[in-house]
Amino acid sequence: MARPPATVQDRLRAAKEAERAAARRVREASRARLTELLRLAPRERLTHLDDPALTGPDRVSLRRSIQAAFARPRRRWWPQGRLLARGRRLGVALLRGAFHPAVLVLLVIAGGWFELARRATPQVGRSVYPLTTILTRPDGSRMSYTFPVKTWVPVEHLEGDLAWVRVWDERQGYLYGAVWRSDFNLSPTR
């Protein structure tokens, strides 16, 4: 015959083991009973909902098995609900993507570039007649230049009756000159 544990720690350990073993036995008995009950027809299972051999979680399992057995499946001829749900999920995913930090950073950078380009773009006018102007180079020398009729002319700014225009030269950059304001239609961009 096994001797009872001698020290306080041993006896405490044995008491805890006895507690665990008792709980295990109850769980196993309940699980075995649940397995038996699940073999019954759903209507018969109904009469065992309060079976005293079942633990709480196993009682819930039995109840759910009955609910599942009695639930009437709904037949769908048109998968409208499914499509709507998919659309809703997609919308939510897009919304989440739109608020992603990387997307927000890119938007801020793009906004900065857009504003810079907007400020650097002069007003545009369309020439009514061929426009002849004297352009000044960066070195101070001058040259004559004619805008053909019906072309878009970049207007740097307006000064009384004059409009200051600019022309891009690949070697020297922008060349500036003045024309009569009345000689072309100004675009309403500014």
Added chain:
Amino acid sequence: MPRILLVAQDKGGSGKTVLVRALAECLPAASLIEIEAGRRLVELDDRLTFFPVRAERGEINRTGGAAARAEFDGVLNAMAAAEGPVIVDVGANTAGSLLPLIREASGRYGRRGITFALLVVITSEPGALANAPVLLDLAAPFAAARFVVENQVEGPVDPAALKGLGKGITLGRLERLSLDARANELLQKGGLRFIGEDLTGAEDNLAAQFGFAEAGRIIEDLTAFRARAMAAAAPAAAWLEG
């Protein structure tokens, strides 16, 4: 060296006897002294010396404690004769009179190599809360160790009150456990010793009486209660073991 653990709380119904039973389960070698109006630790009869307390609180107060002192001679003698670990279940309304007597005689007990410790059971009941620090102070001069077990039977004790008990006190906790009604009945009848020694053997009888499933739950509840009560008493039992 004999070690004596006094289990006290002057407010009745605090769970002293449960803790004494748990201590007895932790340490089967310990003998027990029960100081009560009526014998309660009947299942531990083979290890127990019982001292009935007849004096009522009113009489003790009226005679300045003399009524109680005369009754405690037997208890003090039994403690002086201790040879191994002893658990003393000090009944309600008794510790306030007994502890000063032990304090007075502590030098003489010391010469016999006897050491004392005190375990106070505390609940959230105001009377028990108020009595615990009084008993701990009374034992401070002579107790080698002081333990407090918070019995949550009436709900958790305010942590501030536990903290206010002072330093050098080992705290334990007995959590509230709701027992099956029949399990509770068996606990009252048989105590923790029955659970430890005879419960598994009694499973067939229980199953015949209450059905297989309920018998399983009764055993589960009772073994859980025993294990938790023993865990709450374990630090004091370890001191008693030496």
